[in-house]
Each structure stands twice: as structure tokens, then as C-alpha cells.
Amino acid sequence: MxxxxxxxxxxxxxxxxxxxxxxxxxxxxxxEAIVVKDKDQLAEIDGLILPGGESTTMRKLIDKYNFxxxxxxxxxSGKPMFGTCAGLILLAKNIIGYEHPHIGVMDVKVERNSFxxxxxxxxxxxxxxxxxxxxxxxxxxxxxxxxxxxxxxxLAKHNEKIVAAREGNILGCSFHPxxxxxxxxxxxxxxxxxEAKGN
Numbered sequence: 001m002x003x004x005x006x007x008x009x010x011x012x013x014x015x016x017x018x019x020x021x022x023x024x025x026x027x028x029x030x031x032e033a034i035v036v037k038d039k040d041q042l043a044e045i046d047g048l049i050l051p052g053g054e055s056t057t058m059r060k061l062i063d064k065y066n067f068x069x070x071x072x073x074x075x076x077s078g079k080p081m082f083g084t085c086a087g088l089i090l091l092a093k094n095i096i097g098y099e100h101p102h103i104g105v106m107d108v109k110v111e112r113n114s115f116x117x118x119x120x121x122x123x124x125x126x127x128x129x130x131x132x133x134x135x136x137x138x139x140x141x142x143x144x145x146x147x148x149x150x151x152x153x154x155l156a157k158h159n160e161k162i163v164a165a166r167e168g169n170i171l172g173c174s175f176h177p178x179x180x181x182x183x184x185x186x187x188x189x190x191x192x193x194x195e196a197k198g199n
Contacts, residue, residue, distance in 0.1 A: 011042065018051045109146045110146060129156065
């Protein structure tokens with residue numbers, strides 16, 4: 001059943017962060033993009049991107065708009081979630097220096113700002129397993145994965161630091177794929193949503 005009615009719908013959590021760039025990347029990957037500002041919208045989408053931004057601010061807004069339980073339920077339902085930069089921090093079960101996780105659905109331990117401050121932002125070409133041999137990754141105050149659980153597939157490293165990983169329906173990366181014209185990671189995530197939906 002090809003056609004418009006089967007188009008995959010990918011949401012971008014629209015509380016804070018690089019929302020517009022993700023919307024563009026989703027559309028370039030052949031899916032419909034929906035900016036999610038209300039938890040009831042989660043029922044309409046096949047996958048959800050948690051964009052980069054400021055994780056502490058995003059957490060406050062998640063709490064303010066009563067999103068937390070709905071986001072956990074979305075992950076438990078098997079629908080894919082993709083966290084970039086701050087989004088990865090929100091997904092992690094463990095955050096160095098914090099007693100409690102945020103959404104906490106990915107079996108990884110992360111360290112915030114592990115590549116330095118804003119002025120230390122940089123780009124690097126990295127291979128990403130199953131996605132790209134030479135992805136231009138943009139790191140801005142990026143976290144990295146310090147430790148990954150046994151069911152977590154490590155997809156990419158930079159200077160021996162884990163910067164992209166997948167655990168089942170959860171995908172996370174330290175960098176900002178939406179800030180480039182390379183849509184291969186977004187397309188990979190759209191494909192995860194297609195597979196989860198059975199398309």
C-alpha cells in the first residue's frame with residue numbers, strides 16, 4: 001500500500017531547541033513532520049525526535065506541560081525515539097552528576113558538556129555503523145556516552161568517546177545531524193519508524 005495515506009509521521013518535541021532544522025530533515029527524508037507541543041499529539045505520530053537544546057530547560061518544560069509520563073509510555077509502546085545532543089541526555093538512564101534521569105529509557109550513562117563549552121564547538125567526519133562512512137558531525141556543547149548496557153549497539157565513536165548508539169527502538173547521538181544537509185541519520189530513523197509500524 002504505497003501512497004499518501006501510509007506516509008510516516010515523525011514528531012519533533014517542540015518545547016525548546018533546533019526544531020525547525022529537524023522538521024526540514026524529516027521532510028527531506030520523505031516523511032511528514034509534526035511539531036509536538038501537546039502530549040495528546042504523541043498518539044498521532046510514528047516516531048519522535050527529542051532535539052538538541054538545553055537539557056535542564058527542556059526538562060522544566062516537559063514537567064510544566066506534563067509530558068513526562070506520556071514520553072515514557074511512548075518509548076514503552078515500541079515507537080522509536082531519537083535524541084540528539086540534549087535529547088540524548090533526556091533519554092539516558094544515568095547522567096553523571098545527577099541522582100535521577102529524565103525520561104531514562106536508554107541503558108546508557110552520559111556526561112554532559114564532555115567536549116567543552118560553546119566556544120569549543122567543532123565538526124568531525126565520523127563513520128556511523130550501518131548509516132554512513134563519512135558523516136559530518138556537528139558537536140556543540142555535546143555530551144557523550146560513557147557507558148553502554150549490553151543491549152546497546154554502539155554506532156559511532158569520536159576520539160574513543162561513544163557519540164551514537166541504538167537500543168531497540170531508541171536512537172541517540174551526541175551531535176546535531178539536523179545542522180547539516182546530510183539527512184542519512186534522519187532517514188535511518190524514519191526507516192526505524194516504518195519497521196516499527198510494519199510498513
